[in-house]
Amino acid sequence: MRCPFCGYNKSRVIDTTHDAHGNIRRRRECLQCHQRFSTYERVLRSKPMLIKSDGTREAFDREKLLRGIRIACWKRPVSATALERLVDEIETRLQAMGKPEVPSRVVGDMVMEGLKHLDQVAYIRYAIVYLGLDDLISIRDEINRLLETD
Ligand SMILES: [Zn+2]
Numbered sequence: 539m540r541c542p543f544c545g546y547n548k549s550r551v552i553d554t555t556h557d558a559h560g561n562i563r564r565r566r567e568c569l570q571c572h573q574r575f576s577t578y579e580r581v582l583r584s585k586p587m588l589i590k591s592d593g594t595r596e597a598f599d600r601e602k603l604l605r606g607i608r609i610a611c612w613k614r615p616v617s618a619t620a621l622e623r624l625v626d627e628i629e630t631r632l633q634a635m636g637k638p639e640v641p642s643r644v645v646g647d648m649v650m651e652g653l654k655h656l657d658q659v660a661y662i663r664y665a666i667v668y669l670g671l672d673d674l675i676s677i678r679d680e681i682n683r684l685l686e687t688d
Pocket of ligand 1: 568
């Protein structure tokens with residue numbers, strides 16, 4: 539690591555701090571000019587594989603997820619940006635888990651949680667597909683649950 543002031547390549551670490559995402563920040567002092575500077579080490583994480591309910595594995599597919607959420611939000615007052623943001627958030631949370639694989643329902647639950655705040659009609663549409671609600675009674679129960687938690 540070269541000193542940004544004089545270009546010398548030796549420095550000593552004065553202080554090391556870790557943030558919540560596992561990234562490391564080091565405060566350094568140049569051994570030649572004694573100026574201080576910081577370096578930052580970022581953890582690169584890959585996303586976990588998703589374990590489907592039938593036990594097969596599937597790679598996380600951002601486009602596929604976005605497509606499903608878009609369908610649920612069809613003709614609802616939800617902006618494309620909000621949908622992108624929700625998917626970004628889900629991706630980040632998956633990476634932060636740092637696991638090689640997670641059940642795919644983890645992703646479904648995150649979508650449900652996000653849609654609950656974005657648009658309740660979209661939430662119910664997604665729930666019908668995702669929870670496999672196939673009769674009016676279970677759909678009504680889900681709506682009641684939604685109304686109760688408000
Ligand atoms: Zn220096």
